Amino acid sequence: MNVLVIGAGGREHTLCWKLRQSEDCGTLFAAPGNAGTAKCATNLPIGVTDFEGIKKAVLEHHIELVVVGPEEPLVRGIHDYFLADKALQHVGVIGPEKAAATLEGSKAFAKEFMMRHHIPTAAYAEFTAATVADGEAYLERTTPPYVLKADGLAAGKGVVILENLEEAKSELRRMLLEQKFGQASSKVVIEEFLSGIELSCFVLTDGSSYVTLPMAKDYKRIGEGDTGLNTGGMGAISPVPFVTEEFRNKIETQIVKPTIEGLKKDGLPYKGFVFIGLIKVGETPKVIEYNVRLGDPETEVVLPRLKTDLLSLFKAVHQGCLQDIELEVDSKVAATVMAVSGGYPEAYEKGKVIRGLGATEMVFHAGTTSKGDEVLTHGGRVLAVSSFGKDKDEAVQNSYETLKGISFEGMYYRKDIGFDL
Ligand code: AMP
Numbered sequence: 001m002n003v004l005v006i007g008a009g010g011r012e013h014t015l016c017w018k019l020r021q022s023e024d025c026g027t028l029f030a031a032p033g034n035a036g037t038a039k040c041a042t043n044l045p046i047g048v049t050d051f052e053g054i055k056k057a058v059l060e061h062h063i064e065l066v067v068v069g070p071e072e073p074l075v076r077g078i079h080d081y082f083l084a085d086k087a088l089q090h091v092g093v094i095g096p097e098k099a100a101a102t103l104e105g106s107k108a109f110a111k112e113f114m115m116r117h118h119i120p121t122a123a124y125a126e127f128t129a130a131t132v133a134d135g136e137a138y139l140e141r142t143t144p145p146y147v148l149k150a151d152g153l154a155a156g157k158g159v160v161i162l163e164n165l166e167e168a169k170s171e172l173r174r175m176l177l178e179q180k181f182g183q184a185s186s187k188v189v190i191e192e193f194l195s196g197i198e199l200s201c202f203v204l205t206d207g208s209s210y211v212t213l214p215m216a217k218d219y220k221r222i223g224e225g226d227t228g229l230n231t232g233g234m235g236a237i238s239p240v241p242f243v244t245e246e247f248r249n250k251i252e253t254q255i256v257k258p259t260i261e262g263l264k265k266d267g268l269p270y271k272g273f274v275f276i277g278l279i280k281v282g283e284t285p286k287v288i289e290y291n292v293r294l295g296d297p298e299t300e301v302v303l304p305r306l307k308t309d310l311l312s313l314f315k316a317v318h319q320g321c322l323q324d325i326e327l328e329v330d331s332k333v334a335a336t337v338m339a340v341s342g343g344y345p346e347a348y349e350k351g352k353v354i355r356g357l358g359a360t361e362m363v364f365h366a367g368t369t370s371k372g373d374e375v376l377t378h379g380g381r382v383l384a385v386s387s388f389g390k391d392k393d394e395a396v397q398n399s400y401e402t403l404k405g406i407s408f409e410g411m412y413y414r415k416d417i418g419f420d421l
């Protein structure tokens with residue numbers, strides 16, 4: 001079976017690496033891919049939202065399964081595009097249809113979904129330009145910190161947390177009246193601040209049954225000790241030591257099950273990954289957000305631990321028979337450490353030569369490109385170096401050992417991944 005993975009990051013390189021291990025995987029393509037996917041797949045120079053270009057490639061290369069990495073094509077309706085086209089209807093698409101992808105595309109939609117299905121989450125209210133005065137009054141009635149969320153996709157920057165009431169009110173006005181995040185902040189969700197430790201839970205569903213993948217924790221801040229600016233993710237660990245069996249059962253019964261049942265009840269067609277961003281408040285798991293894809297860099301630690309054949313899982317999702325598959329997970333701990341470009345997450349330079357990539361197994365490319373025989377940096381996040389260990393310390397150390405052999409000008413990585421576990 002020929003397979004296409006859409007995207008160009010570490011998540012997509014990991015998907016390609018894992019799919020390559022499947023006996024049934026024929027020719028594997030990545031669009032647009034990076035220098036890492038080029039080692040295990042054929043890169044196609046097509047943008048992730050170029051649906052026409054993707055269609056042409058699917059027909060030309062007899063692709064039967066498309067795995068969508070990032071959210072944007074899903075929120076724009078790539079799955080619906082395939083279903084609406086007679087020539088593409090037979091192709092399996094891993095990723096929800098547009099209506100269900102709104103779980104990530106609109107925070108207000110996600111909150112309403114959680115309320116409707118009694119899924120534990122922060123209390124909230126939503127406001128528009130017409131109700132900005134009500135929004136300010138709402139802020140006055142609540143206590144700091146104030147959590148303001150742009151409703152739509154804002155490249156991971158749409159959440160603002162503030163301590164000061166006046167600052168929160170002017171931020172609300174900037175979002176609603178001055179469109180700080182463009183169309184994405186034409187609606188704003190104001191949320192109760194939840195205090196606790198965060199974790200990521202990925203569920204794969206065929207719309208009816210589901211499997212819950214191993215939990216992971218990512219490290220979002222640029223600086224050690226979780227300080228400084230937010231990034232796309234600087235490292236991750238799986239499993240998460242504070243997730244006891246009891247806590248996992250709570251996640252399963254209070255959150256995962258009602259989420260999948262809610263999708264069904266609401267008639268939201270879902271064949272793909274649900275990424276549930278969770279926070280542990282005391283002993284209670286609560287949902288911070290839904291994403292309709294895998295997380296990055298969590299994928300770089302979750303997929304290596306899967307013993308079950310990934311392509312078989314995807315085929316079962318497409319055929320709607322996921323209930324027949326038992327998930328097998330490696331008990332070893334996996335860690336990943338992200339090497340980023342100097343300056344990231346602010347301005348940084350691209351095009352630096354990466355040395356020392358030689359014979360490394362789980363070095364997933366997040367932002368790279370090839371030029372002749374050289375591999376160059378091509379993004380803020382450049383390489384996710386994953387390793388196994390008997391415990392998290394050993395796993396993280398193994399990644400640091402690998403990183404010692406790799407270099408590019410300005411390379412930076414956090415030396416404390418897993419410090420809080
Ligand atoms: P989101 O884009 O919804 O994932 O939010 C980005 C980050 O903001 C989350 O990973 C949390 O660290 C933080 N955050 C979001 N909502 C809340 C909340 N209600 N309470 C505390 N922190 C939050």
Ligand code: GLY
Binds near residue numbers: 218291294295296
């Ligand atoms: N690592 C968080 C995300 O992928 O959104």
